[in-house]
Amino acid sequence: MPEPLLSLSGVHTHIGQYHILQGVDLVVPRGGLSVLLGRNGAGKTTTLRTIMGLWKASAGSIVFEGRDITKMSTPDIARLGIAYVPESMAVFSELTVRENLLLAARGGALDSARVDWICGFFPALKKFWNYPAGNLSGGQKQMVAIARAIVEPKKLLLVDEPTKGLAPAIVQSLMAAFRELKDLDSTILLVEQNFNFVRTLGDTVGVMDDGRVAHAGAMRELAEDDALQTRLLGLSLDSHQ
Numbered sequence: 093m094p095e096p097l098l099s100l101s102g103v104h105t106h107i108g109q110y111h112i113l114q115g116v117d118l119v120v121p122r123g124g125l126s127v128l129l130g131r132n133g134a135g136k137t138t139t140l141r142t143i144m145g146l147w148k149a150s151a152g153s154i155v156f157e158g159r160d161i162t163k164m165s166t167p168d169i170a171r172l173g174i175a176y177v178p179e180s181m182a183v184f185s186e187l188t189v190r191e192n193l194l195l196a197a198r199g200g201a202l203d204s205a206r207v208d209w210i211c212g213f214f215p216a217l218k219k220f221w222n223y224p225a226g227n228l229s230g231g232q233k234q235m236v237a238i239a240r241a242i243v244e245p246k247k248l249l250l251v252d253e254p255t256k257g258l259a260p261a262i263v264q265s266l267m268a269a270f271r272e273l274k275d276l277d278s279t280i281l282l283v284e285q286n287f288n289f290v291r292t293l294g295d296t297v298g299v300m301d302d303g304r305v306a307h308a309g310a311m312r313e314l315a316e317d318d319a320l321q322t323r324l325l326g327l328s329l330d331s332h333q
């Protein structure tokens with residue numbers, strides 16, 4: 093088996109007095125899209141934040157491209173080519189869409205071919221190019237946040253619940269964007285509650301429960317097995333038609 097891009101082994105994370113991650117084992121293969129599912133409070137966001145060094149693992153190891161990043165600082169982890177799009181849609185409201193992207197561009201200049209490529213799947217960005225990002229809708233802000241993360245090519249993109257609160261049409265365009273992205277230049281680890289969004293998009297899946305990965309495998313296997321979905325996700329059989 094080829095070496096995974098990222099692997100977590102026995103990762104524990106404490107937040108203050110709370111023991112949140114309790115031995116997370118997770119493998120993200122290079123290329124494609126991996127999904128982290130699980131009920132509210134299972135530890136999905138904490139896992140992304142721990143990978144990014146925003147919470148420090150209290151035990152276990154996180155290895156990226158063969159290198160132990162468990163104790164590295166967040167800026168150093170970002171410099172290795174890992175980007176994080178938090179659930180809160182991190183955009184600078186006062187700045188225009190263009191300025192938001194410019195701040196995320198490493199050399200302080202935008203690569204116009206790259207921007208055209210990104211706007212190809214997020215046309216709203218071009219339309220509102222010189223508008224303050226704070227004036228955009230939730231879905232459009234989400235597009236700006238994702239565009240900021242990919243304005244420079246990244247090896248690994250961590251994205252937390254991108255569909256939360258979005259209208260179905262926007263969810264469709266986000267889906268198309270992720271489909272292209274995963275086929276082009278990135279490996280994506282996506283946290284989602286919306287099983288419909290990820291059932292055809294995901295290649296591999298981990299299901300978290302109580303601070304651990306309770307199930308890991310191919311997404312196809314989970315998508316085709318209603319009984320497994322019900323057991324792991326508590327989905328009723330008609331909730332994902």
Ligand SMILES: Nc1ncnc2c1ncn2[C@@H]1O[C@H](COP(=O)(O)OP(=O)(O)OP(=O)(O)O)[C@@H](O)[C@H]1O
Nearest residue numbers: 107110112130131132133134135136137138139285
């Ligand atoms: N800053 C914090 N202080 C204390 N506890 C926290 C903090 N952040 C998260 N937790 C707790 O850690 C547990 C896991 O939270 P986390 O946000 O990782 O879950 P999640 O699976 O992403 O949930 P959701 O789907 O609701 O976003 C929860 O019980 C939560 O209350």
